[in-house]
Amino acid sequence: MSYVIIGNGVASVGAIEGIRKVDTTTPILVVSEEDTPTYGRPLISYFLAGKIGLDRVSLRPDEFYEKNNVEVKLDTRVAAVDTAAKTITTEAGEVIEYKELLLATGGVPFMPPIKGIDGSGVFNFTTLNHAHMLLDLSKRIHRVVVVGGGLIGLKAAEALRYNGLSTAIVELGSRVLSAAFDDVAGNLVAQQLEDKGITICCGTTVEEILRTEQGEVIGVRLANGQKLACEAVVVAIGVVPSLDLAKDAGIAVNRGIKVDDNMSTSVEGVYAAGDVAEAPDMIAKEGRVTPIWPNAFSQGYHAGLNMASEEASPHPGGLPMNAISFYGLPTASLGHVNPSEDENCEVFTFTDEENGVYRKLVFRDEKLIGYVLVGEVDFAGLYTGFIRFGLDITPDVKEELIAGKPSALLWPEEEFDTKWTPAAE
Amino acid sequence: MRRVYPNKDVCIGCHICEVACLTAHSASNDVVIAAKEEVATGLQPCKAVYDKGQLSVALSCRHCDNPSCVSACISGALYKDQETGRTCYNEEQCVGCWSCLMACPYGAVRRNVTKGKIIKCDLCEGREMPACVQACPNNALVYESR
Numbered sequence: 001m002s003y004v005i006i007g008n009g010v011a012s013v014g015a016i017e018g019i020r021k022v023d024t025t026t027p028i029l030v031v032s033e034e035d036t037p038t039y040g041r042p043l044i045s046y047f048l049a050g051k052i053g054l055d056r057v058s059l060r061p062d063e064f065y066e067k068n069n070v071e072v073k074l075d076t077r078v079a080a081v082d083t084a085a086k087t088i089t090t091e092a093g094e095v096i097e098y099k100e101l102l103l104a105t106g107g108v109p110f111m112p113p114i115k116g117i118d119g120s121g122v123f124n125f126t127t128l129n130h131a132h133m134l135l136d137l138s139k140r141i142h143r144v145v146v147v148g149g150g151l152i153g154l155k156a157a158e159a160l161r162y163n164g165l166s167t168a169i170v171e172l173g174s175r176v177l178s179a180a181f182d183d184v185a186g187n188l189v190a191q192q193l194e195d196k197g198i199t200i201c202c203g204t205t206v207e208e209i210l211r212t213e214q215g216e217v218i219g220v221r222l223a224n225g226q227k228l229a230c231e232a233v234v235v236a237i238g239v240v241p242s243l244d245l246a247k248d249a250g251i252a253v254n255r256g257i258k259v260d261d262n263m264s265t266s267v268e269g270v271y272a273a274g275d276v277a278e279a280p281d282m283i284a285k286e287g288r289v290t291p292i293w294p295n296a297f298s299q300g301y302h303a304g305l306n307m308a309s310e311e312a313s314p315h316p317g318g319l320p321m322n323a324i325s326f327y328g329l330p331t332a333s334l335g336h337v338n339p340s341e342d343e344n345c346e347v348f349t350f351t352d353e354e355n356g357v358y359r360k361l362v363f364r365d366e367k368l369i370g371y372v373l374v375g376e377v378d379f380a381g382l383y384t385g386f387i388r389f390g391l392d393i394t395p396d397v398k399e400e401l402i403a404g405k406p407s408a409l410l411w412p413e414e415e416f417d418t419k420w421t422p423a424a425e
Numbered sequence: 426m427r428r429v430y431p432n433k434d435v436c437i438g439c440h441i442c443e444v445a446c447l448t449a450h451s452a453s454n455d456v457v458i459a460a461k462e463e464v465a466t467g468l469q470p471c472k473a474v475y476d477k478g479q480l481s482v483a484l485s486c487r488h489c490d491n492p493s494c495v496s497a498c499i500s501g502a503l504y505k506d507q508e509t510g511r512t513c514y515n516e517e518q519c520v521g522c523w524s525c526l527m528a529c530p531y532g533a534v535r536r537n538v539t540k541g542k543i544i545k546c547d548l549c550e551g552r553e554m555p556a557c558v559q560a561c562p563n564n565a566l567v568y569e570s571r
Binding site for chain 2: 011014017020040041043046051052056058059060061158165180293294295297298301321323325330332334378380381382384385387388389399406407408409410416419421422423424425
C-alpha cells in the first residue's frame with residue numbers, strides 16, 4: 001500500500017522529501033489534476049514576462065519522481081475520499097487504497113459575483129496553463145484590466161506590461177499589497193509600477209465587465225463610475241482553499257482543513273498541508289490559512305515526516321512571509337506587519353524616499369514580531385532570525401536593529417552558541 | 426556530515442577567510458586578480474565577518490538538516506543533496522527572488538546584485554577542506570562532524 005498525496009504543488013514536493021527522509025521504500029502515489037510535473041508556481045510570472053523559458057519552470061529535476069519511487073497520475077481528479085475504508089476514488093472510477101493520505105489540494109481563485117464575469121475574456125493567474133493562455137492572449141490584444149492589487153495581481157500586471165499591454169490594476173483597498181505591506185511600502189511599489197506605465201485605481205471595484213452583443217469583453221465599469229477599456233480581465237483577488245473533498249469525507253474544516261502541529265486532520269491517517277490547511281500560526285498561536293510558498297513546503301515536509309514516522313515532528317508554526325521584486329525593486333515582508341493600536345506593539349520606521357528605501361520593524365514584549373523592507377533587503381534573514389527564534393531583545397540590541405544593523409552577534413550568547421556552534425547536530 | 430563551525434572567542438576579525446573564499450570561487454584562482462578584477466565584475470565571498478566591539482565571527486551557510494532556504498526557494502535552485510547532506514545551489518535555476526535570503530534565519534544567504542542571483546557557501550565543492558578553514562590563522566573556523 002502506498003502513501004497517497006492529492007495535489008502536486010510545493011506542499012506535495014515537501015511531503016515526498018519528508019517521507020523519504022524517514023521511509024525510503026514504501027511507494028508514494030501523487031494524484032494531480034494538473035497535466036504537468038511539479039513546477040515553481042510563482043515562476044509563472046517570470047515565464048509570462050519572458051524572463052525564463054519553460055525549461056526553467058520545473059521545481060525538481062526530471063528524475064525526481066523516479067528516484068524517489070513516486071508514481072504520478074497527472075490530469076486525474078479525485079472524486080471522493082473514504083476515510084473508513086482508507087481509499088480514494090478518482091473521477092474515472094478507480095479505487096486506490098492508501099496507507100496514509102495527504103490532502104495538498106491547494107486553493108482555487110476566488111471569483112466574485114461581478115456582472116458579466118461569466119464568459120470568454122476573463123482569466124485567472126495561478127497555474128502554468130493560465131500563464132500559457134495569457135501569453136497567447138497578449139499577442140492578440142492591447143489592453144487588460146487586473147482585478148486585485150495583491151501579490152498575484154501585481155505580478156500578473158507586471159508580466160502583462162512586459163508583453164506590451166496597456167495595463168490597469170483595480171484594487172478595492174486604499175493601497176496595493178494591503179495584506180503584506182503598509183501604506184508607505186505599498187505606495188513605493190505602486191510608484192514603481194506607475195513609473196513603468198501601469199495604471200493603478202485604488203479604493204474602487206469593478207462593478208461590471210462590459211461586453212459586446214457577441215459577448216466580447218470591451219471594458220469594465222468601476223464603482224466610481226469610471227470606465228476602463230480593455231479586451232481581457234484578469235481576476236486575482238485571492239484563492240480559497242479547495243475543501244470539497246475533505247468536507248464530503250467528514251474531515252473537520254473551518255476556513256481551511258483544520259490540522260494540528262503535526263499537520264494531522266481530525267481523521268487519523270489523513271493529513272493536510274499548504275494553501276488548503278488551517279494550521280497553528282507561529283505568532284498568533286491560533287489556526288490560520290497562510291497561503292504562501294515557504295509554509296506550504298515546510299508544512300508538506302512535516303506532514304511527510306509524520307506520515308512516515310511514529311515519532312512526532314511538529315511544525316514550528318506558520319509565519320507569513322513574502323519576498324518579491326517589482327521591476328527590480330526588491331521587497332520583503334515577514335511576520336506581523338500591520339498591528340492595530342490595541343496590540344501594544346512598538347513600530348519603528350525608516351524612510352529614504354530618494355533612494356526608494358523603507359524599513360519597518362514591529363516589536364512586542366521585547367521581541368521582534370514583524371518587518372517590512374523595501375529597496376534594501378540584504379539583512380532580511382538576520383531580522384528573520386530574531387522572529388523565528390523568538391530572541392529576547394535588550395534596549396541596545398533594539399537600537400542596532402532599528403538602525404538597520406542586525407547581526408548574529410546581537411543574539412543572546414546562549415542562543416548563538418546552541419544554534420551556530422552546537423555540540424551535536 | 427562535516428560542517429564549518431565558527432569560534433567567536435578566538436576569531437581576530439582579519440577577514441582572511443573572506444579573501445580565501447573569494448579566491449577559491451574565482452575564475453583566475455589568483456588572490457590579486459580575484460580581489461582586484463573579479464570583484465568588480467560581481468565576484469563575492471560566500472561568508473561574512475561580523476563585529477561587535479572586540480568580538481568578531483565569520484559566518485556562512487550552516488547546511489541545516491531541514492533548511493528554510495530550500496522551503497522558500499520557488500525555482501528549485503536550492504535543494505538538499507540526500508547523499509552528502511549538503512544544501513546545494515544551482516545558480517542556473519535561480520531567478521533572484523530573494524525568498525531564501527528572507528527565509529534563512531541565520532542570514533547566511535547573500536545577494537549578488539551584479540548577477541541578480543544569490544550566493545551561499547558550497548563548502549568549497551571539490552576541495553578536501555573549505556578554503557576559509559584552511560586560511561584561518563587562529564583556528565577560528567573548524568571543519569568537522571558534530
